[in-house]
Amino acid sequence: AQTVTQSQPEMSVQEAETVTLSCTYDTSESDYYLFWYKQPPSRQMILVIRQEAYKQQNATENRFSVNFQKAAKSFSLKISDSQLGDAAMYFCAYRFDSNYQLIWGAGTKLIIKP
Amino acid sequence: DVKVTQSSRYLVKRTGEKVFLECVQDMDHENMFWYRQDPGLGLRLIYFSYDVKMKEKGDIPEGYSVSREKKERFSLILESASTNQTSMYLCASSLSLGTGSGNTIYFGEGSWLTVV
Numbered sequence: 001a002q003t004v005t006q007s008q009p010e011m012s013v014q015e016a017e018t019v020t021l022s023c024t025y026d027t028s029e030s031d032y033y034l035f036w037y038k039q040p041p042s043r044q045m046i047l048v049i050r051q052e053a054y055k056q057q058n059a060t061e062n063r064f065s066v067n068f069q070k071a072a073k074s075f076s077l078k079i080s081d082s083q084l085g086d087a088a089m090y091f092c093a094y095r096f097d098s099n100y101q102l103i104w105g106a107g108t109k110l111i112i113k114p
Numbered sequence: 115d116v117k118v119t120q121s122s123r124y125l126v127k128r129t130g131e132k133v134f135l136e137c138v139q140d141m142d143h144e145n146m147f148w149y150r151q152d153p154g155l156g157l158r159l160i161y162f163s164y165d166v167k168m169k170e171k172g173d174i175p176e177g178y179s180v181s182r183e184k185k186e187r188f189s190l191i192l193e194s195a196s197t198n199q200t201s202m203y204l205c206a207s208s209l210s211l212g213t214g215s216g217n218t219i220y221f222g223e224g225s226w227l228t229v230v
Contacts, residue, residue, distance in 0.1 A: 104156035
């Protein structure tokens with residue numbers, strides 16, 4: 001069965017510092033996609049970053065980057081120079097090629113300390 | 115920007131009532147989804163639609179039905195609301211299911227439903 005595990009229910013970080021959120025997944029597929037979504041208190045889920053499994057290069061989006069370790073089935077999110085606006089629930093999600101089903105982790109609540 | 119709009123942010127309904135949750139997307143997306151979100155459980159797919167009048171059951175379809183009469187609109191229906199359906203409901207859409215950035219899923223702001 002395909003599963004996504006986020007082992008950190010809650011993380012906190014000082015403003016301007018760097019934090020890493022962990023995500024592991026279990027799959028037997030070779031072609032798939034991985035996503036990090038952010039859900040701030042306003043509740044709209046927004047895409048932070050996505051990674052295609054066939055790409056060896058780690059995806060980056062401004063202050064957000066991932067460490068994708070395909071063999072280890074690990075997909076962590078690094079947030080650099082944390083800002084107060086980064087406070088949110090962060091969800092890791094997996095989807096294999098041409099399938100509509102997203103498999104979701106339980107989420108990590110990120111707290112930013114001013 | 116893609117916009118997915120859920121008509122009601124907060125609803126309170128009585129047990130046994132019929133409840134309609136409406137969702138509209140403005141980007142001509144083929145695919146639309148209804149998820150339920152509960153603390154500690156992540157998101158669970160209720161139903162998925164890949165075309166007008168087409169639907170597929172997700173992980174937890176029991177107690178729910180859906181309607182997609184127009185491409186841009188996807189409705190979730192609780193035929194007889196129960197207290198265990200108190201939750202946050204998220205609508206989403208995507209352009210395609212294939213490769214590339216078109217398969218990214220975009221979400222609405224969510225509808226908080228309380229059944230008393």
